[in-house]
Amino acid sequence: MIAPEARRTGVASALVHTLSCDVDLSAASGARWLDAVRRYCPPQVDPWIWVAPDTDDAPAMVGWGEQARFTAHGHGAAEKAFTAYSSWAAEHPDAAPVAFGSFPFSRDADGFLVVPAVLLVRRHLGESTVVFGADSPQLHRRDGDLPVIDTLLLDLDADQWRHAVTTATTRLSQDSELEKVVLSRSVSVRASAPMDRGLVAARLSGKFSGCWTYCHDGLVGATPELLVDCRDGLFRCRVLAGTRKPSWSHELLHDPKEHREHELAVASVTGRLAEAGLSEPAVRGPFLLELPNVTHLATDITARVTTTNAAHIVDVIHPTAAVCGTPRELAYQLIEQTETIDRGRFAGPVGWMSPDGSGQWALALRCGQFSPDNQSVRVHAGAGIMPSSDPDKEWIETRAKMEAFTSVLEG
Numbered sequence: 369m370i371a372p373e374a375r376r377t378g379v380a381s382a383l384v385h386t387l388s389c390d391v392d393l394s395a396a397s398g399a400r401w402l403d404a405v406r407r408y409c410p411p412q413v414d415p416w417i418w419v420a421p422d423t424d425d426a427p428a429m430v431g432w433g434e435q436a437r438f439t440a441h442g443h444g445a446a447e448k449a450f451t452a453y454s455s456w457a458a459e460h461p462d463a464a465p466v467a468f469g470s471f472p473f474s475r476d477a478d479g480f481l482v483v484p485a486v487l488l489v490r491r492h493l494g495e496s497t498v499v500f501g502a503d504s505p506q507l508h509r510r511d512g513d514l515p516v517i518d519t520l521l522l523d524l525d526a527d528q529w530r531h532a533v534t535t536a537t538t539r540l541s542q543d544s545e546l547e548k549v550v551l552s553r554s555v556s557v558r559a560s561a562p563m564d565r566g567l568v569a570a571r572l573s574g575k576f577s578g579c580w581t582y583c584h585d586g587l588v589g590a591t592p593e594l595l596v597d598c599r600d601g602l603f604r605c606r607v608l609a610g611t612r613k614p615s616w617s618h619e620l621l622h623d624p625k626e627h628r629e630h631e632l633a634v635a636s637v638t639g640r641l642a643e644a645g646l647s648e649p650a651v652r653g654p655f656l657l658e659l660p661n662v663t664h665l666a667t668d669i670t671a672r673v674t675t676t677n678a679a680h681i682v683d684v685i686h687p688t689a690a691v692c693g694t695p696r697e698l699a700y701q702l703i704e705q706t707e708t709i710d711r712g713r714f715a716g717p718v719g720w721m722s723p724d725g726s727g728q729w730a731l732a733l734r735c736g737q738f739s740p741d742n743q744s745v746r747v748h749a750g751a752g753i754m755p756s757s758d759p760d761k762e763w764i765e766t767r768a769k770m771e772a773f774t775s776v777l778e779g
């Protein structure tokens with residue numbers, strides 16, 4: 369049963385406690401809210417975090433601990449995990465009303481939905497923060513800075529990247545069916561001491577306030593790409609493809625290669641709306657989405673939802689051509705043959721679900737996967753490859769994308 373005031377966010381269940389805090393956080397921006405609330409997470413414990421852009425009117429959340437975990441892999445993984453979660457939630461009405469979720473790019477590895485033991489949530493901008501699973505959490509002063517970065521290692525050097533991209537452009541030119549593939553690379557960063565994941569997330573949220581910030585089991589990032597927002601009978605997503613550094617943004621709207629790359633990404637979503645149970649789509653784009661490090665071609669899609677089940681929509685739409693390619697199956701195989709580094713949960717869906725089927729999911733981009741000891745982090749980025757792609761330009765593009773994450777690790 370959803371409390372009336374919870375309808376729009378999809379975060380249901382009874383209010384447990386209001387967080388008493390010395391400053392009023394109800395009207396704070398998501399970034400400021402996060403920076404204050406993350407400090408309640410106990411020492412040596414890594415938080416769960418979700419903060420959407422303020423324009424979303426979505427819940428901002430910090431949690432910790434694990435009350436229940438539901439894992440699944442293969443086709444339909446998100447829905448399998450969600451079905452198990454919603455049955456469990458029906459038996460546990462006092463649990464936190466949300467599960468944080470993250471699924472890998474590869475279908476062979478497990479993804480999860482996790483119900484945190486403690487959850488601090490502000491359901492709407494303007495409302496107070498409520499606490500599930502704890503009486504009154506203590507503020508643990510987390511004023512520390514991030515440690516010095518010791519090493520930054522390319523997991524793939526420029527020659528290896530050139531080779532991978534050339535293999536792809538050759539295949540794209542020879543195979544009349546294959547139109548686009550997204551290839552990725554990574555760098556490994558090592559610090560002199562453990563890094564605070566919550567602080568990294570707070571800095572990302574401050575710098576990329578128009579993005580979706582997440583911290584899910586060591587995967588931390590702020591992504592500009594919304595995969596599925598399904599709340600209150602409405603579906604919304606933001607498709608991105610086509611990139612320039614900010615000083616070259618003006619080229620984006622006129623470049624036929626970028627336009628085709630973008631069109632394919634949009635078609636990979638619009639072509640699956642009916643299968644996902646969505647109707648009457650409205651498509652707005654492409655427009656320029658300007659971020660501090662890069663500018664993208666972007667298209668927003670909204671549609672009516674017949675049955676609220678964000679997990680089902682994720683399963684149908686993912687992987688879009690923003691992270692895989694066109695046609696999906698051929699591009700997926702080419703990625704498996706060409707990429708030597710496991711993507712892990714990079715380029716997979718990351719977000720949250722409520723037991724009633726509402727949820728928000730983004731694509732896990734502009735992120736890093738922390739090691740269990742938090743002393744190193746692997747930062748991933750990919751780029752859409754078309755037959756005319758230049759490997760050196762795609763190298764620069766992936767470096768600019770990684771800078772979204774690496775820029776907040778310094779100082």
Ligand SMILES: C=C(O[C@H]1C=CC=C(C(=O)O)[C@@H]1O)C(=O)O
Pocket residue numbers: 550593608609610611664689690691733734748749750751752753769
């Ligand atoms: C795969 C990534 O970006 C995607 C999203 C926006 C633009 C993209 C591009 O222009 O290639 C990619 O499709 C990434 O950031 O790692």
